Amino acid sequence: MRYYVLDRGDQLSQDLSRSFHELAGAQGLKLDAESPDIVVSIGGDGTMLHAFHTFIDRASSIAFVGVHTGHLGFYADWKADEIPELVQLMSGQKDRRQLNPRIVHYPLLEVEVIKKSGTSSFICLNEFTLKSVDGGTIVAQVDINDQMFEMFRGDGICVSTPSGSTAYNKSLGGAMVHPSIEAMQISEIASINNRVFRTMGSALVLPKHHHCDIYSRKEQNLMLTIDHINTPVNDLISVRCQVAEQKISFVRYRPFPFWNRVRNAFLG
Structure with a gap:
């Protein structure tokens, strides 16, 4: 061994x-x-x-x-x-x-970040978050399966794995999802909801065969966080999130x- x-x-x-x-x-x-x-x-x-x-x-x-x-x-x-x-x-x-x-396998999240300067792919164990660098609000279009779902305005967006649903996602009011379920969860961070701006205002759980795209809709300095790794981005075009084919294995x-x-x- x-x-x-x-x-x-x-x-x-x-x-x-x-x-x-x-x-x-x-x-x-x-x-x-x-x-x-x-x-x-x-x-x-x-x-x-x-x-x-x-x-x-x-x-x-x-x-x-x-x-x-x-x-x-x-x-x-x-x-x-x-x-x-x-x-x-x-x-x-x-x-x-x-x-x-016994070996148990937990789902992971695949994140593809498309910038004007190039494209990068990442794998998350817990979650991916998108926020403003300076703490202000962000504007982002959210598509689900290539169809526009909402125009988000607020502090940010969190996309979590089932095992990560007990972490930051839970503090945002998201559901806790058993890791045997191959899914990802989209949770809003302090969304703006008034007569002008409307967002869903609740977490969404998407199955493995679905994907979501988050498009930056204004010039904004953003912070992308992959689990515990922070990356500032000022030329973001879009982020695609989906359940990864790869899984993490834990020995029990x-x-x-x-x-x-x-x-x-x-x-x-």
Whole structure:
């Protein structure tokens, strides 16, 4: 079993990372930064986002597992004091039946950004957001399946994956969507609704075979955010969002249902 560890960088996470390496070495696991079978994230959900984007070019052949150092996360479901057990399960020493653990696959979001200066493609684990750089309102035409849907005016637009629906999307009033559903969700950020400007005012859930296009409809300095990565853009033409063919894989050595994560995170 080849593995790699990516930690948050704080003292606790670094200490846990060193402990993980010592235990893994004793169990015969091989550290491999180039082609690991499993990438272990130690920190929180933000660390998992970083781990995913670090290995995004090889994500189709990698499974991820998260260890949290604070509150239980949606991507980090092992506690710090459970690292010895996790290492044993990864090595197969704790229970031979765990040599073939369950692998779950979560949908991702594909984003194509078209600018006057060129075209770029990205993959999101959580969400894509479009806002103004200076905090003002933006004007954007939203098309669904090549048909105009609305002319948006407001603070911004968020397009999320099912797993990302519990993050920024939830704070915008969007629905929480189970990751087994291959879909994306469009949520408005402080839209303007009056006698002159009208927007839907509620989140939209689109299935895998649909796509949406967001067109910039005035000269505006915009901030595009792919998960935790911010990119300022002043020559945006359009953004196309759709459910990606690629998925992220998480290794499950024990059951932890999605709705249990939701309950633990928001209801205590």
